[in-house]
Every structure is written in C-alpha cells, then in structure tokens.
Amino acid sequence: MESTNTPTPLFEIRDLQVRYGDMKVLHGINTDMPAKEVTAILGPSGCGKSTLLRVLNRTLKLTPMARVSGGTVKYHGENLLQHPLGEQQIRKRIGIVQQRPLPFPMSIRDNVMFGADYHNKTSSGKKNEQAQLYLEKVGLWNEVKDRLKSPGSRLSIGQQQRLCIARSLANRPEVLLMDEPCSALDPDSTAKIEDLILKLQEEIAIVIVTHNLAQARRVSSNCLFFLNGTIAEQGKTAEVLNNPVHPSVQAIVMGKEG
Amino acid sequence: MQGQQDHPSGHDSQSSRDRIVRFLCLLALISGVGILILTIVYLFIESGIGKGFLLRALHCFTGEWRPLATPPQLGMAHAWVSTAMITGIALAISLPIGFGIGLFTSEIAPPFVRRILTPALELLAGIPAVVYGFFGAVTLVKWFEVGFQLSSGETILGAGIVLSVMMLPFVASTSGEAFRAAFQEYRESVLALGVDQITMFRRVILIRAFPGLIAAAVLGLARGLGETLAVLMLSGNTTAFPDSLLSRGQPITALLATEIGETAVNSEKYHMLFTGALFLMLLVLMLNLAISILKKRVYRGLYAS
Amino acid sequence: MTVRIGNTLYYIFVWICGLIGMALPVGIGLYLLINGSKILDISFLLDSPRGSPLGSEGGILPAILGSLSLTAIGLTVAFPASVGSAVYLSEFCSSLRLKSYSRLLIESLAGVPSIIYGLFGYAFFVVLLQMGTSLIAGGLVMAIVMYPIILITSQEAFDAVSREYREASLALGIDHTEWIVRVLLVKSFARILSGVVLAVGHAMGSAAPILFTAAVFYSAGGIRLSQPVMTLPTHLYFLVSEGVSFENAFGTALVLVIGLLVFNSMAMILRKNIQE
Ligand SMILES: Nc1ncnc2c1ncn2[C@@H]1O[C@H](COP(=O)(O)OP(=O)(O)O)[C@@H](O)[C@H]1O
Ligand SMILES: [Mg+2]
Numbered sequence: 001m002e003s004t005n006t007p008t009p010l011f012e013i014r015d016l017q018v019r020y021g022d023m024k025v026l027h028g029i030n031t032d033m034p035a036k037e038v039t040a041i042l043g044p045s046g047c048g049k050s051t052l053l054r055v056l057n058r059t060l061k062l063t064p065m066a067r068v069s070g071g072t073v074k075y076h077g078e079n080l081l082q083h084p085l086g087e088q089q090i091r092k093r094i095g096i097v098q099q100r101p102l103p104f105p106m107s108i109r110d111n112v113m114f115g116a117d118y119h120n121k122t123s124s125g126k127k128n129e130q131a132q133l134y135l136e137k138v139g140l141w142n143e144v145k146d147r148l149k150s151p152g153s154r155l156s157i158g159q160q161q162r163l164c165i166a167r168s169l170a171n172r173p174e175v176l177l178m179d180e181p182c183s184a185l186d187p188d189s190t191a192k193i194e195d196l197i198l199k200l201q202e203e204i205a206i207v208i209v210t211h212n213l214a215q216a217r218r219v220s221s222n223c224l225f226f227l228n229g230t231i232a233e234q235g236k237t238a239e240v241l242n243n244p245v246h247p248s249v250q251a252i253v254m255g256k257e258g
Numbered sequence: 259m260q261g262q263q264d265h266p267s268g269h270d271s272q273s274s275r276d277r278i279v280r281f282l283c284l285l286a287l288i289s290g291v292g293i294l295i296l297t298i299v300y301l302f303i304e305s306g307i308g309k310g311f312l313l314r315a316l317h318c319f320t321g322e323w324r325p326l327a328t329p330p331q332l333g334m335a336h337a338w339v340s341t342a343m344i345t346g347i348a349l350a351i352s353l354p355i356g357f358g359i360g361l362f363t364s365e366i367a368p369p370f371v372r373r374i375l376t377p378a379l380e381l382l383a384g385i386p387a388v389v390y391g392f393f394g395a396v397t398l399v400k401w402f403e404v405g406f407q408l409s410s411g412e413t414i415l416g417a418g419i420v421l422s423v424m425m426l427p428f429v430a431s432t433s434g435e436a437f438r439a440a441f442q443e444y445r446e447s448v449l450a451l452g453v454d455q456i457t458m459f460r461r462v463i464l465i466r467a468f469p470g471l472i473a474a475a476v477l478g479l480a481r482g483l484g485e486t487l488a489v490l491m492l493s494g495n496t497t498a499f500p501d502s503l504l505s506r507g508q509p510i511t512a513l514l515a516t517e518i519g520e521t522a523v524n525s526e527k528y529h530m531l532f533t534g535a536l537f538l539m540l541l542v543l544m545l546n547l548a549i550s551i552l553k554k555r556v557y558r559g560l561y562a563s
Numbered sequence: 564m565t566v567r568i569g570n571t572l573y574y575i576f577v578w579i580c581g582l583i584g585m586a587l588p589v590g591i592g593l594y595l596l597i598n599g600s601k602i603l604d605i606s607f608l609l610d611s612p613r614g615s616p617l618g619s620e621g622g623i624l625p626a627i628l629g630s631l632s633l634t635a636i637g638l639t640v641a642f643p644a645s646v647g648s649a650v651y652l653s654e655f656c657s658s659l660r661l662k663s664y665s666r667l668l669i670e671s672l673a674g675v676p677s678i679i680y681g682l683f684g685y686a687f688f689v690v691l692l693q694m695g696t697s698l699i700a701g702g703l704v705m706a707i708v709m710y711p712i713i714l715i716t717s718q719e720a721f722d723a724v725s726r727e728y729r730e731a732s733l734a735l736g737i738d739h740t741e742w743i744v745r746v747l748l749v750k751s752f753a754r755i756l757s758g759v760v761l762a763v764g765h766a767m768g769s770a771a772p773i774l775f776t777a778a779v780f781y782s783a784g785g786i787r788l789s790q791p792v793m794t795l796p797t798h799l800y801f802l803v804s805e806g807v808s809f810e811n812a813f814g815t816a817l818v819l820v821i822g823l824l825v826f827n828s829m830a831m832i833l834r835k836n837i838q839e
Binding site: 057059062063087088089090091092093095096098100102104105106114115118119164167168171 | 727746
C-alpha cells in the first residue's frame, strides 16, 4: 500500500495546457488534489473536463492529434507525464471509469478480472474469489452470482456501469477517475453508485466529473469549476456552490438550483 | 516539459510482447504487400522490358497471331478485339438490366421480395465462372447451333450474354446502393411536390446517383475484362479475327490461358504473352483506381451539403 | 396523359428487371439441380474418375480433396498474413498517409483478374522457384488471391469496433497485445469470418489461378505438396472442353455449387450464433 500521510498532495497541476491539433482545449490549469478525498469537477460540456482526466490517466495520446503542449503534472511529487513507473503502471494506479459503460466481449467474471489478471496472473480459483470481492464491493454480487459465466453485455446499463467500476477497482488503484459515471443511469443505479463513492473514499482518492450539482454536494469535499478550459473557481464544495464569486459560475449555480 | 507527447497517436508505450507482435504484423504487411507489388514488377520483367519492349507493345495490339509461321507473328489484335466485343455486349445487356434491378431493390420492390432478391443475387455472384461457362455451353451454345444454323454454337455473342449475367449482381448491388442513397435523401421532399416516380427518377435521382452508376459500370467492365474461364469455354477460342457477333473469337484472357502452358520459358512468344498480361493488368488496375476515386466522391457527396 | 404512360412503362421496366434478377439464379440453380441429380450419389462423391475416355465414368473424389487441400493451404498462409497486416495498419501504424496508400493499393490489387495471379504464379513459383506444377505452387497463388480480400474485410471489421473500447481497455494499464487478442479480435471476429468465407468461396470456385500452377486432368497419387492435384473447377473445365462427359460435368458443377452454398450457410449460422 502507498504511504498515506505525505504532506505532498496527490496531484499538483501547474499551468497545464492541452491541444487537439491546432485547437487549444486546456489553457493553463492550476490545482492541487488531495489524497483520499472526493474531488468533483463541474462545468458545462466541452470545457475540457474529460481531457483533464485523460491526462491524469495517461490515455490522452490514444486520441489522434491530442497532446500536452505545456505545464506540469506531479503525482506524489514526481512528474506524472514521464513517470519512472511507466505508462502501464500509471494507468493501473490511476483508474478511470467512462461515461458510457463498455463491457468487454467476455464473461462477467473475466470482465472484472481483465486488468487485474494481466497485472497479476491468478489461478482460476483465486480469480473467482477476487471477482467476488470486487463484485461485492460495488454491490453487484447478489445480482450476478448465478451467472458469472454469462457475457457482461447482458446486464442492464446500471449493472454494466458497476461492472466497469469493479473492473477498475480490481486493479487496486490509488485514484479512481470517474467521467460522468451516472449520466446514463436511472436514479436507483445513481444512488447505488453514490453510496459506493462514499464508501470508497476511505481507501482511495476519487475524482468525479458530474453535471449534477446536488450529486457534487452529496459526494465530494472539494470541487473544481471549469469554464472554457480554465478553472474558474475551486475550493471546498459547499463554499464554491453556496457562495460562488465568478459571475458565470454564479449564473450556472443559481440557474440550476434556483 | 514542452512537447513531451508530441506523437499524434500509436506511439503508446509497448511491452516486450507488444514489440514482438508489432514486428510480426509488420512482417505480414511487408510480405503481403510486397508480393502483390512483386506481381506487378514480375509481369514487367517477364514481358522482356527493355529488349524492344515498345515495338513488342505496339505489335501486341496490332499484329496477327501466327506463332507457327516463319518468322512467327505474335500480335494479339484478334484477342483485344474479341475482348472489346465480348465486354461491350456484356455491358450493353447488364447495365440497363442491372440498373433496373438496382432501382427495383432500392425503391420499387415490396419488402418481402427484396428479402428474397438480395440473397438470390448473392447466389448469382457466388457461382464460379467455370460453372457459368459450362451452363452456357449446354444452353446458349446448343440453342445458337440450332437457331442460327451454325456448325459450332460458340460465338462472341454467346460469351457476351453469359458474361453479362456474371456482371449483373455487381452492377445491381453497386447501382442499388447509389439509388438507395439518392432516394433516402430526396424521396420525401420530391414526392411532396406531387410528381410521379418517373419524374422523380429522371429529374433528381438519376442525376444524384450518376457517379454511383458510373462506378457500377466501371466495376462491371473491370470484372468482365479479367474474366477467363467462361469466355474461354464459350468464345470458340480460335485465333481468327472476329468479324461479326456470331463469329468465333478468343479474348485476351482465353489466349493467355490457352498458350502459356505450352510456351517455352523466355521465348519471344512467352514475352509476348506476358506483355499482353501486363497491359490487361494495367488496364484493370486503372479501372480499379477510378472506382476507388469515384466511390470516395459518392461518399463525399453523401456527407456534403 | 403521356406522363402517366411514362410512369407505367417505368414501373413495368423495373419490375421486369427485378423478375429477371429472380429468374436467373432460380433458373440456373434448378437447371443444374435437375440435370446433376441424375448422376449425383454417394459413389460419385467417393469414387475416382474412371472409364474411357477417362472421367466419363466414376466419381470426383480426388478433385474434391484437391480443392479442399488447395484452399486449406491458401488459407493457412493468407489468414495470418492478412489479419496481421490489418492489425498493423489499424493498431500500430501511426502514419495516416501510409495507411491510406496501402489501402488504395490493396483495394486496387484485390480487383486484379485471378488469371494474372495465375500467370505470376506460373512464372515465379513454378518456373523460377522450380516448384513445378504442384499443390504448393497453386496453394501459394490461392493465398495471394485471398490475401487482399481478407485484409480489406478485417480492416473494416476493426474500424467498426468503437475507439472507446480501445481507450477503455488500455486505460486499465494492459498492453496492446492483450487488448488486440482479448477485445479487438473477439469483437471483430464475426466480420473477419465473413471475409474468410468470401475469400474461400472465391478461391474454391476459381480455376484461372491454378490452371497452370497446380491442376492436372488426372492424378492417381494422393495429396502431396510437390505433386499436382485435380480440383473441382478444373475437372469441370476439362470434362467440358474435351467433351468427355456432360453427365459427369453436371454432377461436378452441382457438387461445386452446392458445396459453396452449404459452406456459406454454415458460416452464416455460425456468425449468427457468435453475435448472440
Ligand atoms: N478527439 C477530439 N478531437 C478534437 N477535439 C476534441 C476531441 N475530443 C474533445 N475535443 C474538444 O475538446 C474540448 C474539450 O472536450 P472534453 O474534454 O471532452 O470536454 P468535457 O468533458 O468537459 O465535455 C471540446 O471543445 C471538444 O470539442
Ligand atoms: Mg466529457
């Protein structure tokens, strides 16, 4: 397990800039993110939230034309973008859950253990045990324990999203990035995932992108408010959402909750 | 820090296993594409390029085929003319009917008929050329013998008719796609004006689908030029110059198939046969390129506006 | 009034074309079935050609075996080569220009007449590499004919797998091989399979590439790499062009067409089951 009481923040992001081809998408992001807390990222569509998550999980380069064009990101005080652990280990430690759940073409059990099994070859019996552990963690075990061998794509969307969370958790990440994890889900599944986030924050750091201000209040302690590729406002969630200073943030917060 | 992720994509970090897989896949691509390119290069080589190639090329298109005369004459004019006549006949038949089938499947046919017709056309496309040749030999050739009182029923016309049947599924499906796209785009707005089908077809659909129809015709032509077995079995395979639709002929593919096995390697005749093959391939390659470009244009047309 | 007549003629023309499109495959199929079923029985499938002239009696077993082994060799060479090439182009190749040029080249070459590949195979494998007219030479030519077909369909199959899967897989920190083998290939399997079916159907039925690289009129010896073989399409061609036996020709044509049909439908059923 990673050391936990280091004074350095989990991520230190300084003047981070990202381009897609000629189009600048992040114009100098500055923030620190603490370990073992939930950070919410808010802001209108297209302002660069997913892009930031891709930088942190080192998957930005999978997008054609995308590149970091300036700035630094430190992870435990080390340069994240050229981290000595290498890209694959960073992706393992900094997991991500996408907006749209994408089960892989394999059984439920193999879906859960897909990444974990790659990083740590496990015997079949151990695999079942581990899969059960993570499925229980996301509250899916009782729903799927009789059909672990059936394809992951047969589950409902809400179940699929929890399967994808289990898949990331099985990697034993230190950080879990969640990109609008509930936007495709019904209220019931959303509540289950919010409960899960509250439970997980005791063990790992979580960064969640959401459009739902109420959800941000419920699950997060800190928040970043994005506008057009910059951070317009950041701080404790309650403060930012109760007393926004930036006029556009004010308008959005009032409009949504007023 | 500047520019550290400058690679656009693909240059993701790779495990040692990845590097092996990457190498093997690259090897597959290089050998596959390499051998295809080698095919082209080798035809050039075997056509005796360099040693009087231009003269041979000229002779290939204009001279007579009399390999046993002294000195042997190795022109293939009769073969090119046969090829032109047979593919001409085949196009003249298969284009109107193929376009008609394309229209039928894309607009007129009731859904259940469409569901039968599409696999039926696939079946037609899946029948091997040699079976078409055989089928033509036991039907058309026999009928021509009786109907036209020929001593031998193998004719340019018969080969062209059978070839048109072979082209039909390709012409029908390519033109059908073009028609379908055009109808989807305009059907509602045009019919809303109260015009009838023929008017919509002539004034809007035909113009919109035109590049696709050209592509269909070129595709049919490319198929027809290279078709071997059926025309070999049906054209009569004689080296005489064809002078009418009912005379016998020998298209270039049939000439190649007949002669190559009986020709001394690296003889003048051998080089001449490969010269013919080379020009046939270049012709078809050009047509294929034209199809690729036309298809791109069709798609661009679809997404533009 | 004339407008209405034009419209009616238009409908009539299109319907006639549609009926021709239906009548041709049905007509040809029935004609072969009726004439071929007279001769087609188990012994026709399991016997060697006999009689005088040879092939006027007996069966076509060596031709069936020859066709199967030619196709098997072609597929064994072409399948890994074409799928590997497609993987390289869609997964490892970072140059968009190289991608589009090789695509254009391969698409153009896929349309080159198979007799051209037959001539190349004759000059290169049979003569230059001294393989002689043999199963291996013909099998390699078959591989060349199949390669672009499977490559193009594989590339289309990979393109159809959403890029989101790639990101979701690699985001777990796995390597490219794991993603390719366990997600990409699995998700595109059904489409690749249809490319294989297309290529095999094409190869099985075509005589032009093997006429002077692998085929003989009669072969008594078994299936050996260095020996020529009989095949169904060339056997049919010899029976007809030498006027040996139209009866046996009907039987051979029917076996060829039914064989391809059965193969295609099996693949279709398999594909449906996979997609479930
Ligand atoms: N693959 C891409 N190519 C080009 N531009 C992109 C790509 N992905 C996102 N963008 C652009 O980058 C900006 C930020 O996108 P994103 O980070 O997805 O925003 P958010 O997640 O906040 O909605 C948007 O303006 C979007 O148009
Ligand atoms: Mg987003």
